[in-house]
Amino acid sequence: MLNLRDDILISVCFSDANAPKPTHACLAALVEILKARYRYWEILIVNEAGLEEEFEETLMALPNLRYLSVAQGLDDSQRRLVAASEAIGDIVVITSLQEVDTMDIPAMIEEANANDAVILGLRRATAAAEPLIIALGRASGFQASTRDMKTVAFPRTALNRLLSHPNPVLAIRFPPRDSSLSVLRKAQSKDTTRTTPPIQGRSARAFSRLDLLMRMVTEAGPSILGAVALLSVVISISAFLFAIYVVIVYFTKADIAEGWTTLSLAISGMLGFLGITLFAISITLRKVAETTRGGATDYLIAEHSSVDLFESVAHALNVDTDDRDHQELPAEPLEINAPSRSGRNGA
Known part of the structure; x- marks a missing residue:
């Protein structure tokens, strides 16, 4: 064996x-x-x-x-x-x-x-x-x-x-x-x-x-959103530094093209606003993505099987079953005797 x-x-x-x-x-x-x-x-x-x-x-x-x-x-x-x-x-x-x-x-x-x-x-x-x-x-x-x-x-x-x-x-x-x-x-x-x-x-x-x-x-997605959030921070810092540069140029140079200061400040302000907005959106979406992962995976419809794992155990232990053991015993009628009213009331 x-x-x-x-x-x-x-x-x-x-x-x-x-x-x-x-x-x-x-x-x-x-x-x-x-x-x-x-x-x-x-x-x-x-x-x-x-x-x-x-x-x-x-x-x-x-x-x-x-x-x-x-x-x-x-x-x-x-x-x-x-x-x-x-x-x-x-x-x-x-x-x-x-x-x-x-x-x-x-x-x-x-x-x-x-x-x-x-x-x-x-x-x-x-x-x-x-x-x-x-x-x-x-x-x-x-x-x-x-x-x-x-x-x-x-x-x-x-x-x-x-x-x-x-x-x-x-x-x-x-x-x-x-x-x-x-x-x-x-x-x-x-x-x-x-x-x-x-x-x-x-x-x-x-x-x-x-x-x-x-x-x-x-x-x-969360990792990509984290990278986007980091990039938005860099954009916001760059916009702030560019705004400082524009102010310094405005006060230190006299031959500035007309409208350059206003246009530069508008661009830096727009970039700063977009960077802060993108940062807020990215970290919010990352939090949502991290808390909503997973989902239902109940795809099973039916199962057909030929498994009998314990048949070999019964054979190895020399366990024999009799067909009569599996026959259902005939149900015997169950009699329930209710207590009589006369006995209860002491008639």
Whole structure:
């Protein structure tokens, strides 16, 4: 009998499995890997509502599989959030069909459990936009990089913290810049040559990346507003200094062009007023942005499952159930005898 690890529950989640045939082959291989190492595990698939019948064969053939139907129109990042929210494992792995074969999933699980750290897959290639993404990530408060893969292993404690983040969609994709959050990166164990064809089209992948970029820009809003507020202060100070310069010139020089003093003072006053106004607007909007982050993320519609985590326990403990134990006993009529009025009144 295999010595299976039974002290942790593993959840492996997919958010891009919307084609039944390649999904079935990939999940079947993953099932064999998990069955050989762990006693308790589950696989989650997050898909748009309406594809349940296409995956009915996969649900019947593979054990411990949960199929989550979500509202239509969600991008990959939002489906990843649904998977992270619904997973029940002590270690939760979120990956994709294109990356699962290039990463050593059991090694990531063991490392995440041993170090109580988020294990992030790291691709070998670096994109040309790497400096821009890193700078944008720092401004928005996330550890963003073009080398970060979609495959991530989360311990339960770290995942709960990320789910409570004001922007959990980004926090699940790129870990926040938090010194108390331990993040380790693990390089690909195989080349990026894929045996599974891309499930999502180019337009869908481009839209998902653009959505992530816009979320990062939005999340960097308070930092941008802070920079604008600082710039407005510089403009106000410059306008004040220019006004002093105009006054000094007016009293020290006689050959001043007609109207120059009046025009210069008007310009400095207008710039000073605009700088002060922009500063007040920027700090107010920054305060509003910091206090109104986050929002509802209840996208789940239905769930279909083939999970029976405790069947193996009953078999290992040699527990046998009798069908008669599950039969309902016939309900016996309940007689209630009300006290007689005559007895109560002493008639």
